[in-house]
Amino acid sequence: xxxxxxxxxxxxxxxxxxxxxxxxxxxxxxxxxxxxxxxxxxxxxxxxxxxxxxxxxxxxxxxxxxxxxxxxxxxxxxxxxxxxxxxxxxxxxxxxxxxxxxxxxxxxxxxxxxxxxxxxxxxxxxxxxxxxxxxxxxxxxxxxxxxxxxxxxxxxxxxxxxxxxxxxxxxxxxxxxxxxxxxxxxxxxxxxxxxxxxxxxxxxxxxxxxxxxxxxxxxxxxxxxxxxxxxxxxxxxxxxxxxxxxxxxxxxxxxxxxxxxxxxxxxxxxxxxxxxxxxxxxxxxxxxxxxxxxxxxxxxxxxxxxxxxxxxxxxxxxxxxxxxxxxxxxxxxxxxxxxxxxxxxxxxxxxxxxxxxxxxxxxxxxxxxxxxxxxxxxxxxxxxxxxxxxxxxxxxxxxxxxxxxxxxxxxxxxxxxxxxxxxxxxxxxxxxxxxxxxxxxxxxxxxxxxxxxxxxxxxxxxxxxxxxxxxxxxxxxxxxxxxxx
Amino acid sequence: xxxxxxxxxxxxxxxxxxxxxxxxxxxxxxxxxxxxxxxxxxxxxxxxxxxxxxxxxxxxxxxxxxxxxxxxxxxxxxxxxxxxxxxxxxxxxxxxxxxxxxxxxxxxxxxxxxxxxxxxxxxxxxxxxxxxxxxxxxxxxxxxxxxxxxxxxxxxxxxxxxxxxxxxxxxxxxxxxxxxxxxxxxxxxxxxxxxxxxxxxxxxxxxxxxxxxxxxxxxxxxxxxxxxxxxxxxxxxxxxxxxxxxxxxxxxxxxxxxxxxxxxxxxxxxxxxxxxxxxxxxxxxxxxxxxxxxxxxxxxxxxxxxxxxxxxxxxxxxxxxxxxxxxxxxxxxxxxxxxxxxxxxxxxxxxxxxxxxxxxxxxxxxxxxxxxxxxxxxxxxxxxxxxxxxxxxxxxxxxxxxxxxxxxxxxxxxxxxxxxxxxxxxxxxxxxxxxxxxxxxxxxxxxxxxxxxxxxxxxxxxxxxxxxxxxxxxxxxxxxxxxxx
Numbered sequence: 001x002x003x004x005x006x007x008x009x010x011x012x013x014x015x016x017x018x019x020x021x022x023x024x025x026x027x028x029x030x031x032x033x034x035x036x037x038x039x040x041x042x043x044x045x046x047x048x049x050x051x052x053x054x055x056x057x058x059x060x061x062x063x064x065x066x067x068x069x070x071x072x073x074x075x076x077x078x079x080x081x082x083x084x085x086x087x088x089x090x091x092x093x094x095x096x097x098x099x100x101x102x103x104x105x106x107x108x109x110x111x112x113x114x115x116x117x118x119x120x121x122x123x124x125x126x127x128x129x130x131x132x133x134x135x136x137x138x139x140x141x142x143x144x145x146x147x148x149x150x151x152x153x154x155x156x157x158x159x160x161x162x163x164x165x166x167x168x169x170x171x172x173x174x175x176x177x178x179x180x181x182x183x184x185x186x187x188x189x190x191x192x193x194x195x196x197x198x199x200x201x202x203x204x205x206x207x208x209x210x211x212x213x214x215x216x217x218x219x220x221x222x223x224x225x226x227x228x229x230x231x232x233x234x235x236x237x238x239x240x241x242x243x244x245x246x247x248x249x250x251x252x253x254x255x256x257x258x259x260x261x262x263x264x265x266x267x268x269x270x271x272x273x274x275x276x277x278x279x280x281x282x283x284x285x286x287x288x289x290x291x292x293x294x295x296x297x298x299x300x301x302x303x304x305x306x307x308x309x310x311x312x313x314x315x316x317x318x319x320x321x322x323x324x325x326x327x328x329x330x331x332x333x334x335x336x337x338x339x340x341x342x343x344x345x346x347x348x349x350x351x352x353x354x355x356x357x358x359x360x361x362x363x364x365x366x367x368x369x370x371x372x373x374x375x376x377x378x379x380x381x382x383x384x385x386x387x388x389x390x391x392x393x394x395x396x397x398x399x400x401x402x403x404x405x406x407x408x409x410x411x412x413x414x415x416x417x418x419x420x421x422x423x424x425x426x427x428x429x430x431x432x433x434x435x436x437x438x439x440x441x442x443x444x445x446x447x448x449x450x451x452x453x454x455x456x457x458x459x460x461x462x463x464x465x466x467x468x469x470x471x472x473x474x475x476x477x478x479x480x481x482x483x484x485x
Numbered sequence: 486x487x488x489x490x491x492x493x494x495x496x497x498x499x500x501x502x503x504x505x506x507x508x509x510x511x512x513x514x515x516x517x518x519x520x521x522x523x524x525x526x527x528x529x530x531x532x533x534x535x536x537x538x539x540x541x542x543x544x545x546x547x548x549x550x551x552x553x554x555x556x557x558x559x560x561x562x563x564x565x566x567x568x569x570x571x572x573x574x575x576x577x578x579x580x581x582x583x584x585x586x587x588x589x590x591x592x593x594x595x596x597x598x599x600x601x602x603x604x605x606x607x608x609x610x611x612x613x614x615x616x617x618x619x620x621x622x623x624x625x626x627x628x629x630x631x632x633x634x635x636x637x638x639x640x641x642x643x644x645x646x647x648x649x650x651x652x653x654x655x656x657x658x659x660x661x662x663x664x665x666x667x668x669x670x671x672x673x674x675x676x677x678x679x680x681x682x683x684x685x686x687x688x689x690x691x692x693x694x695x696x697x698x699x700x701x702x703x704x705x706x707x708x709x710x711x712x713x714x715x716x717x718x719x720x721x722x723x724x725x726x727x728x729x730x731x732x733x734x735x736x737x738x739x740x741x742x743x744x745x746x747x748x749x750x751x752x753x754x755x756x757x758x759x760x761x762x763x764x765x766x767x768x769x770x771x772x773x774x775x776x777x778x779x780x781x782x783x784x785x786x787x788x789x790x791x792x793x794x795x796x797x798x799x800x801x802x803x804x805x806x807x808x809x810x811x812x813x814x815x816x817x818x819x820x821x822x823x824x825x826x827x828x829x830x831x832x833x834x835x836x837x838x839x840x841x842x843x844x845x846x847x848x849x850x851x852x853x854x855x856x857x858x859x860x861x862x863x864x865x866x867x868x869x870x871x872x873x874x875x876x877x878x879x880x881x882x883x884x885x886x887x888x889x890x891x892x893x894x895x896x897x898x899x900x901x902x903x904x905x906x907x908x909x910x911x912x913x914x915x916x917x918x919x920x921x922x923x924x925x926x927x928x929x930x931x932x933x934x935x936x937x938x939x940x941x942x943x944x945x946x947x948x949x950x951x952x953x954x955x956x957x958x959x960x961x962x963x964x965x966x967x968x969x970x
Contacts, residue, residue, distance in 0.1 A: 047888075048533055049616040049617065050612075050615075050616065050619070050840075050844035050845070050876070050880045054879050054880070127535075130535075131531075131534040131535065134535075137533065144887060147883070147886065183668060185890070186890030186893035186896065360535070394535055395535045395539070402625070402628060402629060403625075405670070405671030408671035411671065411898070
């Protein structure tokens with residue numbers, strides 16, 4: 001008996017290694033590290049005004065030319081709201097198809113994110129320094145880099161020209177890819193976008209879809225009771241937070257780094273919890289991954305399996321049950337000491353994204369009785385006011401309509417709008433009824449049952465047919481744009 | 486005899502009245518005053534950055550709805566480098582065709598020109614205040630106004646929508662029309678441009694064409710000797726300006742407001758003279774006009790007829806002969822007291838245009854032995870340096886390539902690039918070899934023997950067949966875009 005116990009203990013200790021081994025054997029891409037060269041290019045701080053001394057800053061981009069052969073295309077990922085290394089490591093699809101196309105891969109970072117800070121650590125210290133954070137400036141950066149990579153050769157000198165470029169991106173990065181093709185068609189021959197919600201703006205799309213899709217994921221991949229328990233949980237938590245005893249209970253059971261004390265803390269706790277649900281649904285991949293945090297395969301399913309206590313009357317049991325379930329996200333590695341419900345103050349990426357969603361990218365999110373979140377309305381005026389108080393800056397209304405023309409896409413070509421239907425980013429995505437006026441190269445595609453940007457990830461032996469089919473469509477679309485078939 | 490002399494004198498005094506009468510009887514549009522309502526719209530000072538208090542300023546536009554019937558199009562002139570009232574009064578073509586199309590006419594002023602000053606009289610006092618003067622901001626203004634005029638109706642509500650809009654413009658205004666269609670295709674259904682040199686940028690077009698075309702006009706419409714005398718003149722003038730006596734001779738004979746004294750004065754004199762030649766050629770219409778200054782019909786011809794002294798040895802005679810000829814431009818009304826060779830200091834339009842041609846719109850002009858101007862090379866580095874000294878501001882190189890894609894027009898549709906072949910603005914214009922890749926709605930047209938923007942002026946009974954044909958092509962192109970035939 002003792003011998004068996006030791007054997008089991010050893011097996012448990014070896015478990016992570018076995019997992020890695022199994023993943024390796026079945027060819028999973030979930031923890032492949034893609035090799036990339038880091039480069040920087042000097043780009044103008046302001047592309048649209050003449051400035052005193054023509055100020056520039058260093059924009060980071062990553063490069064992989066392993067499969068590139070002269071004459072091949074350049075696939076450029078137009079970085080979004082995170083550090084570009086994360087996008088690069090989670091866009092295995094490009095590495096998978098590079099050999100087919102003999103393509104160069106470029107991942108360009110979005111200004112004000114990662115290491116591409118126009119004013120270094122002072123980039124976020126004043127409204128004046130933040131003013132160059134906009135989609136128009138970001139697109140100009142991308143076009144500037146592409147022009148540079150093409151060798152600054154004029155159109156009549158083609159000998160050493162490196163092209164064509166194709167833009168890729170998911171969610172905000174996908175919006176940028178589409179807009180790059182729309183505003184700078186001479187820069188990229190096409191744009192392949194995944195769940196890019198370019199219609200997710202006031203007046204174009206309603207507000208309830210984002211949280212509804214997160215709920216859909218939990219309904220589909222969690223257990224039946226799970227959504228009900230999550231919905232039930234809000235009131236229990238709010239009630240507990242009315243007393244010091246209850247706040248202590250939650251703080252200790254959920255291993256919070258600092259005890260909840262103030263109403264501000266309670267709001268932060270509720271936001272933290274809602275954000276975990278969103279992130280769980282977004283990374284509900286069929287293999288372990290590390291996109292936001294390390295999570296197992298199907299984390300929503302596992303979360304729901306652990307949320308076993310379902311009776312509102314058993315408050316302590318429910319709080320404990322939530323604690324167990326939340327560890328799927330907060331502590332999959334077992335190394336987390338405590339949970340911080342506040343963003344780190346120096347999380348520049350978070351500040352940058354908040355600024356963007358406060359100025360240009362106003363994407364209304366509300367929750368209703370039909371979803372598993374606390375019911376919350378969305379009010380444009382109040383939203384803009386709060387943003388103004390935070391950043392002392394605002395753009396005028398109708399920005400998305402004015403800058404990118406709203407739903408009028410009939411003027412553009414060579415854009416593939418793909419949507420993963422369980423990605424909250426698919427709300428506000430493009431689903432076209434083909435009309436005679438639209439160029440046939442403007443395409444939409446829908447992937448059933450697919451989470452956030454799974455299509456742009458590396459292939460995995462467990463990929464379902466929907467996903468395999470989608471990627472086949474992507475490859476044949478690229479071949480069409482590149483005139484290879 | 487005395488009686489006859491008096492009769493002749495009376496006739497001479499009556500001459501201007503007779504001219505007007507004759508013009509009226511023959512239906513000339515040269516001094517028609519078009520009726521326009523003046524309006525203002527609040528537009529953001531900066532369309533591309535969130536600003537502290539969302540600052541706006543009043544952009545002027547002019548409106549004529551005399552022939553407008555609901556359902557008709559809106560023809561919008563995208564104002565260029567001058568007061569918009571001048572463009573409106575010199576674009577009679579739109580007034581001529583408004584009844585055909587039941588069109589509304591709108592003339593929108595370019596920011597920093599005319600009465601559309603973002604910071605009032607302080608708009609030009611600092612580099613900081615000048616920074617919002619750019620083509621990108623101007624295009625965003627136009628798109629903003631069009632969105633407003635369309636009634637800010639979203640695409641699914643079409644009941645009271647006012648559209649389509651078609652952009653019109655000549656020279657810089659024409660560049661803006663083309664770029665508006667390229668960057669904001671959802672704003673205007675098409676762009677009709679006259680002599681819009683969108684290729685007139687370093688790396689795309691050489692520098693000698695502008696002054697060559699001015700020379701061509703003098704060769705074609707002046708007398709044979711005229712170009713030679715003008716070319717000869719430069720050395721005579723420069724030589725005269727080496728002595729006080731010579732400077733006094735020129736100052737008095739040419740009725741200069743202030744005597745030439747310094748080398749700076751001499752340079753200003755030479756620039757002033759060159760500018761008159763350019764303006765004479767640009768307004769060499771077949772009827773009297775008042776575009777820059779009042780001039781008779783065929784002012785180049787008359788200038789050359791008056792430049793009778795052709796011998797370099799007869800310096801005094803030559804200076805006097807130039808004085809007589811120049812009066813065609815400087816004193817056609819007979820009311821000019823003296824000639825100021827310097828721009829007025831408060832000529833904001835002139836400063837604005839100099840700033841633009843120093844930052845974004847760097848359009849290289851040089852003169853060679855083949856033209857009638859003083860030979861002058863053009864050097865990019867030196868030009869940018871001088872501009873930097875003047876304005877303390879510069880844009881990076883390759884601006885036109887980066888912003889508008891250089892010669893890569895194959896992505897766009899519904900633009901008519903017409904060029905008047907004796908308009909210096911036709912240098913750097915678009916002359917396409919139709920390729921299969923280009924949309925058939927991207928058209929070019931050439932008007933032989935036509936001066937600056939004559940095609941956009943009101944029709945005149947003396948218009949030649951080239952001009953009549955060109956306008957017929959414009960009308961049928963508009964009908965095609967508007968789906969009226």
